[in-house]
Amino acid sequence: MYLVKRKQKHPGIVEKYLNIENSSIPLLGLGTWELTGQECIDTVEAAIHLGYRHLDTAHIYNNEEQVGQGVKQSNADRQELFITTKVSTHNLDPDSLVRSTENSLVKMKTDYIDLLLIHWPTPDMELEATLSAMFWLKERKRIRHLGVSNFSPVLFREAIGLGPVICNQVEFSPYIKQYDNLAVAKESELMITAFSPLGKGKVSQDKLLQEIGKRYEKSAAQVALRWLLQHGNVSVIPKASGIQHLKENMEIFDFELSREDMEKIAGI
Numbered sequence: 001m002y003l004v005k006r007k008q009k010h011p012g013i014v015e016k017y018l019n020i021e022n023s024s025i026p027l028l029g030l031g032t033w034e035l036t037g038q039e040c041i042d043t044v045e046a047a048i049h050l051g052y053r054h055l056d057t058a059h060i061y062n063n064e065e066q067v068g069q070g071v072k073q074s075n076a077d078r079q080e081l082f083i084t085t086k087v088s089t090h091n092l093d094p095d096s097l098v099r100s101t102e103n104s105l106v107k108m109k110t111d112y113i114d115l116l117l118i119h120w121p122t123p124d125m126e127l128e129a130t131l132s133a134m135f136w137l138k139e140r141k142r143i144r145h146l147g148v149s150n151f152s153p154v155l156f157r158e159a160i161g162l163g164p165v166i167c168n169q170v171e172f173s174p175y176i177k178q179y180d181n182l183a184v185a186k187e188s189e190l191m192i193t194a195f196s197p198l199g200k201g202k203v204s205q206d207k208l209l210q211e212i213g214k215r216y217e218k219s220a221a222q223v224a225l226r227w228l229l230q231h232g233n234v235s236v237i238p239k240a241s242g243i244q245h246l247k248e249n250m251e252i253f254d255f256e257l258s259r260e261d262m263e264k265i266a267g268i
């Protein structure tokens with residue numbers, strides 16, 4: 001089993017890292033879907049300079065090269081970063097998966113990927129064979145961890161039974177709750193990564209989140225991210241493209257939503 005060592009100095013205050021399988025995984029990452037070209041390079045570099053240490057990309061985002069370039073331009077120590085990429089649905093047979101991952105490594109100019117995910121399950125995939133190929137890459141230190149994305153709670157549990165899967169990346173926001181998947185992650189002390197945690201930007205217009213935010217001197221986006229983190233075993237990967245949003249999304253570790261506010265948001 002994978003031990004989640006969460007040093008809780010103050011119960012309820014979420015630490016910035018989740019420790020799983022001897023890795024400290026930053027709870028906040030930068031989502032890079034739809035970031036392309038020079039904007040992607042500059043945003044990744046800026047995010048790292050601001051303090052982001054977790055980056056999320058995917059084969060199908062067609063920006064792994066730019067993510068790698070942003071990392072290089074930042075001069076960050078590779079070991080301090082946690083980089084996730086995802087293998088697409090047409091590469092789930094073992095040979096294609098290995099080839100596709102090697103290709104991602106070349107594009108990002110890195111020796112290893114911190115977390116490789118199956119991007120989406122397919123009806124005809126052979127889950128055990130796909131996970132075995134990922135495990136083979138892990139043994140050869142081409143990836144450090146393996147995980148899944150867009151898996152139902154039932155399929156997530158099945159994957160956990162087949163291999164050392166550490167995470168399920170799913171859409172999770174005040175508008176789309178993932179309590180069943182979260183329960184599966186908690187049972188095995190694993191992680192849910194919340195994608196589209198800002199409801200693709202919709203949260204900033206949300207009256208309830210704005211009203212709650214006022215009391216903490218926080219924005220609606222910060223409230224949404226904090227709400228996700230306070231569930232425990234959740235990391236968030238908001239996408240942002242300007243310095244202001246990048247900074248704002250980092251300032252979520254210095255306040256705590258009350259139980260009452262957590263419930264109000266759950267009721268959205």
Ligand SMILES: NC(=O)c1ccc[n+]([C@@H]2O[C@H](COP(=O)([O-])OP(=O)(O)OC[C@H]3O[C@@H](n4cnc5c(N)ncnc54)[C@H](OP(=O)(O)O)[C@@H]3O)[C@@H](O)[C@H]2O)c1
Nearest residue numbers: 031032033195196197198199200201221238239240241245
């Ligand atoms: N596994 C999967 O199948 C899957 C699917 C979808 C997404 N993802 C991952 O999850 C990441 C995030 O999801 P997402 O891109 O769909 O949506 P999101 O992070 O929920 O929302 C991004 C939108 O919110 C805006 N935003 C960012 N910070 C803000 C702030 N502080 N205040 C107001 N607006 C703010 C962004 O605008 P600006 O760009 O102008 O800052 C952008 O329009 C993706 O980039 C990708 O890495 C994974």
